[in-house]
Amino acid sequence: MTYIFKTANYELNDLPEILTNMREQYGDIVKMRIGRDYVVYIFDPDYTKTVLQLPYKEFFAYQLDLPEVLTKRAGLPKSLTLMEGKEWKELRKPAQEKMLRPAVVASYGPLIEQVTDDFIDILKRKKTIDDLQMTLSNYTTESVAMLCFNRRLGSIASEEPAEIAKCISEFFTLFQKSRIMPFKTFKYFKTPLYKQAEMVRLRIQNIVEKELKAQLDVLNELKKENQLDDYLQKDPNFMYSLLADSRMTLGKITSIVTTLFNAGIDSTANSMLFALSDLAFHQEKQQKLYQEIRTVVGDGKHLTKDYLAQMPFLKACIKESQRLTFPVMTGPARFMEWDTVVGGFTIPRKTLVNPDMAAMVKDERFFPKAKEYIPERWLRNVNDDITKGQEFPFAFKPFGFGPRGCIGQRFAEIEMQIGITKIIQNFEISMPPGVSEIKTVHRTFTSPAQKVTLQIHDRNRI
Secondary structure, three states, X not given: OEXXXXXXXXXXXXXXXXXXXXXXXXXXXXXXXEOOEEEEEEOOHHHHHHHHOOOOOOOOOOOOHHHHHHHHHHOOOOOHHHOOHHHHHHHHHHHHHHHOOHHHHHOOHHHHHHXXXXXXXXXXXXXXXXXXXXXXXXXHHHXXXXXXHOOOOOHHXXXXXXXXXXXXXXXXXXXXXXXXXXXXXXXXXXXXXXXXXXXXXXXXXXXXHHHHHHHHHHHHHHHHOOOHHHHHHHOOOHHHHXXXXXXXXXXHHHXXXXXXXXXXXXXXXXXXXXXXXXXXXXXXXXXXXXXXHHHHHOOOOOOOHHHHHOOHHHHHHHHHHHHHOOOEOOOOXXXXXOOEEEOOEEEOOOOEEEEOHHHHOOOOOOOOOOOOOOHHHHXXXXXXXXXXXXXXXXXXXXXXXXXXXXXXXXXXXXXXXXXXXXXXXXXXXXXXXXXXXXXXXXXXXXXXXXXXXXXXXXXXXX
């Protein structure tokens, strides 16, 4: 069945509701035309498993017209997201070795904890966080900067959005507008939207290149003074690990770092926002998490990887919030590399197939009591029908799946775990009176539609 999504009548934010209606009307596989492009949407975990587990050979990239045009016109290093084939494999492999191995990522825990401890000290001087999204965005900016540059940007103490976070948010908004344009005139002319996007993207590039140069200067100076080995023994250094890799060039390093900033600030900040909001709305779950933290960590201030490994309810709370408010509009899309039969239909090669996980995780067939916040559904050894969702792992892949999954997944997970643990360990959090829900909007990543305020009470003073 083919449905035409007419952009004159709808906005992109209407798409989730339209997709839900299509599934109810026509079943678990729907072909839809958005603008001039065709997309196949699927709403079944088994169909999703078939698509995502197909072997890769060419690693087709999701077509992102505006970033692709910008990269070519402005002469920018191509991001990992835009690459495919041999080019993609040559950059993804070394980046993956340094970003997705659990032991490597765990070594950055102490750096994130340093940022988080300073963040907590700042929050202790407040009774409310007036703009939770901006505050968390500044926190994730500082954390990603520590990973990439081994230095602090000073964003967590600011009452204004960090410049790079503001630029990335603005670029995502423009990118979202570009996606539903029926005629992408920016591909042929420098339209007002293109000019604005180019200006913002170049600002992001300038910030990244400036910070990379500063870190490179530090490393070169230490090498000159024979102090580099001592410096590297104190903390892990992501930048040096990339520079020391013979497969990497400065252009490739710039590409990886830019990708990490673009994907790691907004997405992680928003996931933390919804996790904290859900805990604020559900005081009994917040108390249960606090008790887990007290049992595992006690009065200790240092969070080791062993402590984090002993907190299943913490991870369950994060997963349940990501289920209730899925981080992206639908799920990890994939271009088919072969003609493939899915759900009785032959899907031709180079067709874009998009599993709608945002719909699947709200589907009672796979997640009983789907509208309720029940972190326990993710725990093992819980004899309850509510854990049925664990039987459908391909309904819930918030970081994507397979070779083209999110390269910063491990770092984002440990960042959220440390940040949320420290906040709940130190504060009792609640929503302002009269606030019962948080409306969302899709700006590449699912975001709050309005400013979110969070009330915080220092547990040591209660």
